[in-house]
Amino acid sequence: MPLPRFWFDRDVESVARDLVGATLLVNGVGGVIVETEAYDADDPASHSIRGPTPRNAAMFGPHGHAYVYRSYGIHWCFNIVCRPGSAVLIRAIEPLYGTDAMIARRGFADPRRLCAGPGRLCQALGIDKALDHAPLDQPPFAIDPATAAPPIHAGPRIGITLATGTPWRFCLSESRFLSKPIR
DNA sequence: GAGGCGATTGGCT
DNA sequence: GCCAATCGCCTCG
Numbered sequence A: 001m002p003l004p005r006f007w008f009d010r011d012v013e014s015v016a017r018d019l020v021g022a023t024l025l026v027n028g029v030g031g032v033i034v035e036t037e038a039y040d041a042d043d044p045a046s047h048s049i050r051g052p053t054p055r056n057a058a059m060f061g062p063h064g065h066a067y068v069y070r071s072y073g074i075h076w077c078f079n080i081v082c083r084p085g086s087a088v089l090i091r092a093i094e095p096l097y098g099t100d101a102m103i104a105r106r107g108f109a110d111p112r113r114l115c116a117g118p119g120r121l122c123q124a125l126g127i128d129k130a131l132d133h134a135p136l137d138q139p140p141f142a143i144d145p146a147t148a149a150p151p152i153h154a155g156p157r158i159g160i161t162l163a164t165g166t167p168w169r170f171c172l173s174e175s176r177f178l179s180k181p182i183r
Numbered sequence B: 001g002a003g004g005c006g007a008t009t010g011g012c013t
Numbered sequence C: 001g002c003c004a005a006t007c008g009c010c011t012c013g
Helices: A012-019 A099-106 A118-125
Strands: A023-026 A029-039 A066-071 A075-081 A087-097 A141-144 A152-155 A169-172
Touching: A012 A029, A012 A087, A012 A169, A023 A087, A029 A118, A066 A118, A075 A118, A087 A099, A087 A118, A099 A118
Parallel strands: none
Antiparallel strands: A023 A029, A023 A141, A029 A087, A029 A169, A066 A075, A075 A087, A152 A169
């Protein structure tokens, strides 16, 4: 059973943790989420800390929708909106479904690097600005919950300069598909 | 209106 | 390990 939108109407740290082990599909292409990060409304590292802008507007919209933004002017990053101003960044998945489509989009076949990183994941799954604000309980999206609580490692978030001590990066402990190894 | 910078990645030293 | 690519937003002036 797909996750209903109200499942995301919880504190963002819990949602980020519970998304590890869930299956994310975009038009049937995807796999198991192995790495997430939580960003909260009053979080100095969050795009939402200074209030709504055209870019981050989706973070202040309804929960259970996508927030897609351009990173470094080049890549796309995919988030799931929770309560207002909070979202979970999906950083890596284990590629399982439609891997031929992922390889075609990425031009690279190494499964370890196919979806390991927020920019790579969006390229492999075909996520871009067109999906900003899109509801996640409807096509092209489908998210199914983890069948059992997997072993999870929490640590500091990656690539940020503020709030670097907050342990809101959640990884599937034994996964070989993380964007960066657990320390 | 100009300048700086970022929740990144890939290529080269 | 270092650095360029490239664009929207923020901070000034």
